[in-house]
Structures are given as structure tokens and as C-alpha cells.
Amino acid sequence: MNMTKPRCAPRWLLVVAVMAMFLAACGGGTAGTATTAGGGAGTSAPATETTAPSAGTTAPAADTTAPSTETTAAAAGTTEASGGEAYQVALIYPGTADDLSWSNAWFDGAEQAMEANPNITVESVELLNDPAAVLQQGSAFASEGFDLILIAHGAMVEPALTLAQQFPDVQICLAPYNPAEGEEWPANLCWVDVAQHNANFFAGALAAMVSESGHIASLNGFAFPALTRQPEAFNLGARCVNPDITFSQQYIETWTDTGIAKSAAQAEIAGGADVILSATDSAVFGIIEAAAEADGQVWAVPSYYESQSLDPDHVMTSAIHGLAFASNEIIQAGAAGEIEESAFIDFDATNDPEIDAPLYDNIRAMLSADELAQYEDIVDKVRSGEITIPDETTGDPTIGTEGSGGEIDPASIGCG
Amino acid sequence: MLTEALVLAFFVIGIQLMVPIAMAALGEAVAEKSGVLNVGIEGMMLIGAFVTAYMGITRDSATLGIIAAVVAGIVFGALLAFLYVNRGTDQIVTGLMFNIFAVGLTGTLHSLYLAGQNGATLRGIDIPGIGSLPWIGEILGRQNLMLYLAIAMALAVWYLLNKTWYGLYARAAGERPIAAESGGLDVVRLRYPAVIVGSVFAALGGSVLVLSTSGGFVPGMTAGRGFIALGVVVLARWRPVWIMIFALGFGLTQGLQFLAAQVTALSAVPKQFWVALPYIVTVIAVVFAPGSTYPAAVGIPYRRGGS
Numbered sequence: 001m002n003m004t005k006p007r008c009a010p011r012w013l014l015v016v017a018v019m020a021m022f023l024a025a026c027g028g029g030t031a032g033t034a035t036t037a038g039g040g041a042g043t044s045a046p047a048t049e050t051t052a053p054s055a056g057t058t059a060p061a062a063d064t065t066a067p068s069t070e071t072t073a074a075a076a077g078t079t080e081a082s083g084g085e086a087y088q089v090a091l092i093y094p095g096t097a098d099d100l101s102w103s104n105a106w107f108d109g110a111e112q113a114m115e116a117n118p119n120i121t122v123e124s125v126e127l128l129n130d131p132a133a134v135l136q137q138g139s140a141f142a143s144e145g146f147d148l149i150l151i152a153h154g155a156m157v158e159p160a161l162t163l164a165q166q167f168p169d170v171q172i173c174l175a176p177y178n179p180a181e182g183e184e185w186p187a188n189l190c191w192v193d194v195a196q197h198n199a200n201f202f203a204g205a206l207a208a209m210v211s212e213s214g215h216i217a218s219l220n221g222f223a224f225p226a227l228t229r230q231p232e233a234f235n236l237g238a239r240c241v242n243p244d245i246t247f248s249q250q251y252i253e254t255w256t257d258t259g260i261a262k263s264a265a266q267a268e269i270a271g272g273a274d275v276i277l278s279a280t281d282s283a284v285f286g287i288i289e290a291a292a293e294a295d296g297q298v299w300a301v302p303s304y305y306e307s308q309s310l311d312p313d314h315v316m317t318s319a320i321h322g323l324a325f326a327s328n329e330i331i332q333a334g335a336a337g338e339i340e341e342s343a344f345i346d347f348d349a350t351n352d353p354e355i356d357a358p359l360y361d362n363i364r365a366m367l368s369a370d371e372l373a374q375y376e377d378i379v380d381k382v383r384s385g386e387i388t389i390p391d392e393t394t395g396d397p398t399i400g401t402e403g404s405g406g407e408i409d410p411a412s413i414g415c416g
Numbered sequence: 417m418l419t420e421a422l423v424l425a426f427f428v429i430g431i432q433l434m435v436p437i438a439m440a441a442l443g444e445a446v447a448e449k450s451g452v453l454n455v456g457i458e459g460m461m462l463i464g465a466f467v468t469a470y471m472g473i474t475r476d477s478a479t480l481g482i483i484a485a486v487v488a489g490i491v492f493g494a495l496l497a498f499l500y501v502n503r504g505t506d507q508i509v510t511g512l513m514f515n516i517f518a519v520g521l522t523g524t525l526h527s528l529y530l531a532g533q534n535g536a537t538l539r540g541i542d543i544p545g546i547g548s549l550p551w552i553g554e555i556l557g558r559q560n561l562m563l564y565l566a567i568a569m570a571l572a573v574w575y576l577l578n579k580t581w582y583g584l585y586a587r588a589a590g591e592r593p594i595a596a597e598s599g600g601l602d603v604v605r606l607r608y609p610a611v612i613v614g615s616v617f618a619a620l621g622g623s624v625l626v627l628s629t630s631g632g633f634v635p636g637m638t639a640g641r642g643f644i645a646l647g648v649v650v651l652a653r654w655r656p657v658w659i660m661i662f663a664l665g666f667g668l669t670q671g672l673q674f675l676a677a678q679v680t681a682l683s684a685v686p687k688q689f690w691v692a693l694p695y696i697v698t699v700i701a702v703v704f705a706p707g708s709t710y711p712a713a714v715g716i717p718y719r720r721g722g723s
Contacts, residue, residue, distance in 0.1 A: 096635075098531035127523075250677045253691055257639040258629040259436070263429040267674035270425030282637075285534065285630035293539065293558075310534060 087117070087335040090141035091124040091327075092134055093152040101281050101304045102323065106152040109327025113335075116328070120335050128153065135159040142167035148334040149173070152327070154226055164189035171334055175326065176226055178393055179344055187341035192330060193391075195348035195355070196226070196303075196321040197233035197399060198382065200277065201389050202349075202357035203301050203319045204237025205378050207275040208245050209371045210299060210316055210363060211238075215246040217273035219264050219287060221255045221280040225392040225400025230279040230303065230319070233389060235405030240378060240387070240415035247406060248273060254283055261286030269294050275316060277301040288314055301357075308360055316363060322347060322355035349382045349389070378415075387414035418679050424551065426668070426675045428558045432628060433667035435559075436461070436621040436638075438566045438660050440645035442573045443617025445654045449577055450610035451590035451603075452500050453715035455511025457618040458642025459518025460496075463488050464619025466522040468626045469633035472535025478627050481536060485619040493615025497608045504717035515642070523635040535631035538562065562624045567660070569617060574656040586610055590711035593718045603718055618642065647698050651705060662701075669694040 091110050095103030103126065110122040123141070128134050134156045138149050142163060151160055151174045160174040164186040175192035179185065207216045216238055218231035235247040248271060252264045261283035265276055269290060274297065278284035284302045291298040291314040299316035307318045326347045333339050349355045364372065381387040390413065392400025397407055410416060440457050447454045454460075467488045468481035496514060499505045538560035547553045556563075577583035588596040589606040597603050625637055648666060652658035673690035676682035682690075 096527050096531060098527065100532040126527075248677065250674065251687060254639065256634045256636055258632075258634055258637055259433065259625055260639070262629050263433060263671060264674045264677075266425050266429055267422070267671075267678055270419070270421040271678040282634040285632050285634065289537065289628075289630045 085119060087120045087148070088144075088146040089113075089120060089122040089148045089150060089331050089334070090138070090146045091122055091150050091152065092128050092137060092156075093124065093126065094129045095281070096126045097124060099282065100307060103152065105304055105321070105323035106150075106327045109324035109329075110150075110331060112324065112328040113331035117332060117335055120331060122331065129155075131156055131159045135162055138163040138172070139166065142170045147171060148331065150327070150330060151175070152323075160189060161185065171339055173330055173334075173339070173345075175330075178226075178346075178391065180393070185342055190330075190339050190343035190345055192326060192345045193347065194321055194323055194326045194352065195346070195389070195391060196319075196323075197229040197391075198349040198355045198389055199319040199321050199357050200230045200234040200279070200303070201237035201240070201382065202355075202379060203277060203317050204234035204239075205241045205375060206237075206317055206357055206359070206363070207234070207277070207299075207301065208238035208241035209367055209375065211245070211275045212297070213272050213274045214242070214244070215248070215272040216275040216277070217247065217268040217271075218249040218277040218279055219261060219268070219283075220249060220251045221283075222253060223251050223402060225398070227279060228402055229392045229399045231277060232399050232402070232405030234277045234279075234301075234319075236389070236399070236408055236410065236413070237378075239405070240410045240413075241374065243410060246272070252280065252283065255281035256283055258283055258286035258289070262290045265290035265300075266293075269298055273298075275299045275301065277319070278303055285310075306358070308358075312360070312362065315360075317357040317360065320354060320356045320358070322349075322352035325352050325354040348391075350385050353383075381414060389413060418681075422675060422678050424554050426671050427555045429671035429674060430664060430668035431555065431559055431563060433670050434660075434663045435562050435566050435628070435667075436624040437641050437645050437648060437666060438663035439562075439569060439621035439624065440618040440642055441648040441652070441659045441663055442566075442569050442656055443614035443621075444645055444649045445614075445652075445656065445659060446573055446576065446586075446617070447610050447614035448649060448714050449583075449590045449654055449711055450586040450607045451593060451711060451713040451716070451718065452497075452607050452611050452614075453507045453511070454496065454500070454611060454614050454618075455508050455646065456496055456514035456518075456642075457511075457614065457621075457645060458638055458640065459511075459515035460489065460492060460615045460618035461622035461625070461638045461642050462515075462518045462522045462636070463492055464622030465626045465637055466525060466530075466622075466633050467619075468623040469530055469535055469631065470525075472537070472626065472631045473530055473533045474535075476536050478536040478538050478631075481627065482620065482623055485623040486616050489616030489619035490612055492619075493612035494608075496615060497611035500611060500717070501604050501607045504719055507715050507717070519636060522633070526633050526635055530633050533632055536627070537629070537631040538627040560628060562620075562627060565620070569620075570656040570660050577654075577656075582606075582609075587711070589718075590713055593713050597720070604720065607718075618645075621645070644698075647702065650710075651698065651701050653705075653709075654711070666694050666698065669697050 093103040093106050095101055097107040098104055107124060114120045125137050141149055148171045154176045157177055160172050164172045168188055171188050173190040173192055176194055177191040178193045179191050218234055220231050221227055231249045238245045250264050252260050254260050265287040268276055276287055278287050288300045288311050291300045300314055301316050301319055303319040304321055308315045390399045392398045397404040440461055444457055464485040467484040471481040471484045499510050500507050540558045540560055542557055547557050585601050586606050589603045593603045648659055648662045652662045676690045
């Protein structure tokens with residue numbers, strides 16, 4: 001395995017604090033880099049230097065000398081081993097490689113790409129949530145001769161554009177982003193969108209079959225179209241099975257606060273919901289705990305990652321968005337030179353087989369033969385395109401609009 | 417529609433949200449009464465949460481998790497006390513730096529050892545004689561041991577500050593350290609235990625976040641509760657009973673956002689209003705609360721001899 005461990009993003013403030021407190025937090029350049037606050041604050045200065053393309057890159061490059069050296073060595077080793085030319089990939093994401101969520105999935109896909117093609121080496125950077133830090137890291141990688149910089153962070157459109165303009169010989173890709181019609185972008189920049197809400201549609205259909213109260217709910221992080229489409233597709237999927245299902249949702253304004261998520265879930269349970277989708281991140285742990293503490297049977301539906309092991313008695317399914325598949329595909333396509341100029345690479349249930357809401361054995365046992373057949377029929381129809389789940393750029397209202405899941409006629413997309 | 421179940425859930429949620437803030441605020445009150453403004457309680461909560469999760473995951477024991485939080489509070493409290501009291505560092509800057517340090521430390525250790533794992537939790541306990549009471553039994557039956565620990569801590573802080581020689585001397589050190597020293601008191605030795613007690617309480621507040629949810633640690637899971645506790649202390653004017661009341665008020669107003677989403681009449685109000693409401697109420701209360709006077713020497717580094 002040639003993949004280097006995720007390296008620490010530069011965190012001046014953290015380093016100062018750590019030195020002051022006589023502890024070196026980022027030991028060994030391993031995955032332990034959870035210093036978001038430090039990173040966010042501390043990277044501003046070097047990022048500013050990076051903006052000046054020639055001289056500016058010196059500073060951040062120096063900042064990343066150690067890990068870069070590791071990567072080069074790894075790449076050289078790969079070249080010798082395989083006899084081919086190494087393809088160097090930098091993967092940047094907002095979470096950690098083991099967060100059982102968004103970032104974990106992208107990391108897994110990168111590992112799969114390396115297994116499939118030994119010429120590929122990937123260096124990943126965790127916990128980058130600051131545009132300036134992304135620009136700095138991306139510039140450093142590009143200066144070092146990396147071939148592909150894959151930014152798995154939808155809020156980093158501006159840094160991706162800047163990088164593409166500053167380093168025209170480097171392929172830059174960013175996910176998720178769905179460009180507007182007529183929008184133009186540099187030839188070496190590709191946008192990637194994964195229709196995450198397709199898995200939520202499946203989960204919604206399943207939830208409608210499992211729910212005994214006829215009331216399902218969703219707890220969501222923040223309201224923006226790429227997120228809003230997830231609970232709305234969950235509702236739409238449920239209505240595909242049961243048009244009379246009751247759906248409620250709350251935006252809890254956090255990705256990680258388990259206490260808030262638990263409280264919100266308790267309120268939803270008190271309101272009658274017995275299946276709750278988590279359209280958030282680590283806060284899902286609070287939802288699962290609320291489900292476990294509830295008097296009756298309540299189910300949670302985590303997103304992004306296979307999560308049944310967290311609590312098999314209360315995790316109904318997992319809305320798996322197929323991110324690992326997308327990550328693997330993009331990296332391999334890059335290595336094969338198959339990413340077209342100004343590409344928009346769109347993944348959905350028709351071309352991403354990992355987009356799924358798996359049917360666990362205990363849930364399978366609860367459903368009748370008719371219900372099982374109905375669920376499989378819905379999944380098949382979505383995969384074949386007979387049921388067309390709208391995306392957040394089409395229709396009125398689009399699926400990225402709050403409340404749209406209750407307004408769109410299920411029959412109009414092929415249900416029933 | 418506002419149902420009985422929703423109203424009960426509202427109070428259950430409000431109390432749950434109260435407990436970690438109340439614990440941290442009670443500890444902070446002790447530290448501030450002795451003259452130390454410990455802004456680092458947010459970080460201390462994070463560390464308490466982490467060690468609790470670590471013990472809960474590796475030893476499958478909530479009790480060991482609580483003990484670990486106490487030990488972590490003592491160790492890091494002593495470190496902070498050394499910086500605040502012996503070294504005379506700026507208390508706000510040091511506290512903020514400690515918070516950043518705690519984010520980095522716990523995030524790193526989480527990534528190395530605890531990522532994706534859940535551990536022991538505490539469930540609601542049935543208090544004999546109370547569990548059968550209508551409403552109250554239902555609400556309290558959903559609360560775990562940490563609520564009762566918080567109540568005991570409030571009583572202990574009240575007793576410590578008002579009924580013991582230590583409380584009297586510590587308050588003197590917080591008001592007029594020069595006078596206290598002239599009277600033969602050792603200001604340094606009085607402030608040390610206050611900072612450590614405050615840190616232990618904050619670490620226990622962090623434990624609550626872990627033990628009342630999944631038993632797992634999430635980087636940054638305190639989400640500013642330590643800073644809210646700082647506000648609650650001022651609002652309550654360092655009085656333990658009022659700290660409990662204001663922390664409950666904060667928890668209930670925070671819980672309103674979840675209730676509002678369920679009740680048609682309330683859901684017409686923009687959800688951002690409900691999210692902001694606890695903070696709006698806190699700011700208004702601080703502005704209009706009559707004469708909340710800090711201990712005179714709080715936040716001011718003191719060197720022996722008053723130099």
C-alpha cells in the first residue's frame with residue numbers, strides 16, 4: 001500500500017499552543033490531525049503568501065517539505081516496483097479518513113484506486129475547512145508536481161477555480177458541485193457531482209414500509225441545496241411507497257453536536273416519528289442514542305457510510321451515497337488520462353452501483369414478500385432510469401428546495 | 417399540535433441540555449470567586465469528554481469514565497493553576513490558548529484511538545417514590561445520574577463558598593488579595609484548589625455529553641458550551657442555586673427550537689429565531705440584570721506581596 005497517511009494541515013496557532021503546552025499533537029504525520037480550529041485560524045497567513053504564484057509558493061512548500069518528501073519517496077518506490085510512471089494524487093477533504101462519513105468514503109475510494117493501479121499514489125489532507133488553507137495546500141501540491149488535486153469539499157469552489165487558473169498543467173477536480181447551464185470553467189478543472197439524494201430516496205421507500213406510526217422524520221445539518229435534496233428525496237421516496245406518509249424535519253444547524261441531535265430526535269419521537277434520517281455528520285450518534293432510549297421501536301438512518309454496526313437494533317439502513325466509487329473512478333480516470341477538458345462528471349444511481357440503502361437481515365425479516373418485491377422493484381427502476389429522481393437543478397420546485405419532497409407528485413417521476 | 421408527549425419531551429430535553437452547562441458553570445463560579453477567570457473550561461470540557469469516551473470504549477465502564485474525567489480535571493487544572501497563579505499569565509489569553517490546545521489534542525487522540533467507536537452510556541434512573549409521580553416522574557425518569565450529581569455539586573459549591581473557612585478565605589482572595597495576604601492568607605494556595613475544582617467540574621460537564629449520548633467522542637462536541645457556562649456564571653452572579661436556574665432556563669429556551677418544529681403555531685416563526693433565542697435571552701438578561709459585580713480581583717494576575 002503506497003498511500004501515505006493523511007498529513008497534518010499547517011496550524012500555526014495550534015503549533016504555538018502545542019509548544020506552549022509541551023505536547024506535540026501531530027506526531028508522526030499520522031491521521032491524527034483533528035485541529036480544525038487551529039488549522040482554520042493558523043493557515044491564513046501562509047495562504048496569503050501562496051496567492052503570489054512564484055514567490056508565494058515557497059513558503060507553503062517549505063511548510064510541507066517533510067510530507068512532500070515522503071510522498072516523493074513513495075512515488076519513486078512505486079515507479080520502481082511497477083515499472084510505470086507514478087500518478088500523484090492529492091486528496092483534500094473536510095473531515096478525517098476514519099470518520100465513518102463523507103471524508104472516510106473519499107479516502108476509501110482513493111485506497112481502492114491504488115489497489116487497482118499500483119502506479120497511483122495518493123496523499124490526503126484532513127480537516128481542511130478554510131478556503132485559504134485549501135488554496136495553500138493545493139498550491140503546494142501543484143508546485144510539487146502532483147498530477148491530480150481532488151478536493152472533496154463543495155464549499156471550495158473558489159480555491160478550485162484559482163488553483164486551476166494558476167496551475168494549468170495540473171488537473172483539479174472538486175466535488176460536489178453541479179454547474180449551472182452555460183457556466184464555463186478552465187479546461188483543467190472538472191466538477192464532480194454525486195447524487196447523494198438517490199440513496200436517501202431508497203431509504204425513504206424502505207422507511208415507509210418499516211414505519212408503524214406512518215410518521216418519518218429527518219434531522220439535517222444546514223440548509224443548502226446539496227444537503228436539502230437529501231431529506232426531500234427521503235420524503236419523496238417514502239411517498240413513492242405511501243403517498244399519505246407524514247414527514248417532518250428539522251435543520252439542527254450542526255454536523256457534530258450529538259447532544260443537540262439527540263434532543264431534536266427526542267422531540268421528533270415525541271411527535272410520533274419512528275424512523276429518523278440523519279442528514280448530518282457525527283451528530284448521528286445522538287440520533288441513534290435517542291432511538292435506543294425511546295420507549296417503542298425507533299429507527300435511525302445514518303448517511304454516507306455503512307453504519308449498521310453502530311447499533312443493529314436501531315439502525316434501519318444506511319444511506320450510502322457511493323462516494324468511494326466516485327473517488328475511485330475519478331482517480332483512475334485521471335491516471336488513464338480520461339478526464340476530458342472542462343469535464344462535469346455526474347454520478348447517480350444509474351452509473352454508481354454503490355449508491356444504496358442496504359436491506360439488513362432484521363429489516364428483511366420484518367417485511368412481507370410483497371413489500372420486499374416492491375422495494376426491489378423501486379431500486380431496479382431507479383437504476384434503470386424508469387424512476388427519475390430529480391436533482392436540484394431541474395423541476396419546479398427542485399429537489400433542493402425545502403418542502404419539495406412533499407410537493408413533487410411521485411407519479412410524475414415514475415412511481416406507482 | 418401540542419401534545420402531552422411533546423411537552424414532556426420539552427422538559428426532558430431542557431434538563432438534559434442544562435446539566436453539562438450547569439456543571440461547568442458551578443466550577444467556574446468557584447474559580448472566579450477566588451479571583452481566577454478560567455476561560456479554558458471549554459477545553460477542559462473537551463478533555464473530560466475525551467477521557468470519558470476513552471474509558472467507556474476501552475473499559476466499557478461509565479464509572480471509570482467519570483473517574484478519568486475527575487483525574488484529567490485535576491491534572492490539567494493543576495497545569496492551568498500553575499500558569500494562572502504561579503506564572504501570572506494573562507488569564508484570558510491562556511484560557512483561549514488552552515481551548516485551542518484541547519481541540520487539537522482531543523481531535524488528534526480521537527483520530528488515533530477512538531474514531532467511529534461508541535462506548536458506555538448512562539440511562540435514566542428510577543428514583544423510588546418519584547418515578548410514579550405524574551409528569552415529574554416521567555421527566556426525571558428520563559434523566560441519568562449526572563443530573564443528580566449536578567444538583568449535589570450545586571449544594572457542595574454553595575456550602576463550600578458560604579459555610580467553610582476555605583470559602584471565606586477564597587472569596588477574600590478574589591476580592592482583595594493584598595488584604596487577604598496582609599491578614600496572613602496565602603493567595604496562591606487558596607487559588608490553586610479553586611482552579612482545580614473548577615476544572616474537575618468542567619471535565620465532568622464534558623463527561624455528561626458523552627455519557628448522555630452515544631458514549632463516543634466527536635471532535636469539538638462541546639460546541640461552545642463552556643463559553644455559555646461563562647455567561648451563566650455572570651448572569652447568576654456566582655450563586656450556585658441561580659446557576660442551576662439559569663442553566664435550566666438556557667436549556668429550556670434551547671429546547672424550544674425542537675418543540676417549535678413540532679407545533680404548527682410555532683413553526684411559522686423562522687427557525688433561526690428559535691436557535692438564536694437562548695443567546696438573545698442571555699444577552700438581554702446580562703444587560704438588564706441589576707448590578708452584576710465581578711469579584712474585584714478576578715482575572716488579575718497576583719504576585720506575592722502584591723507586586
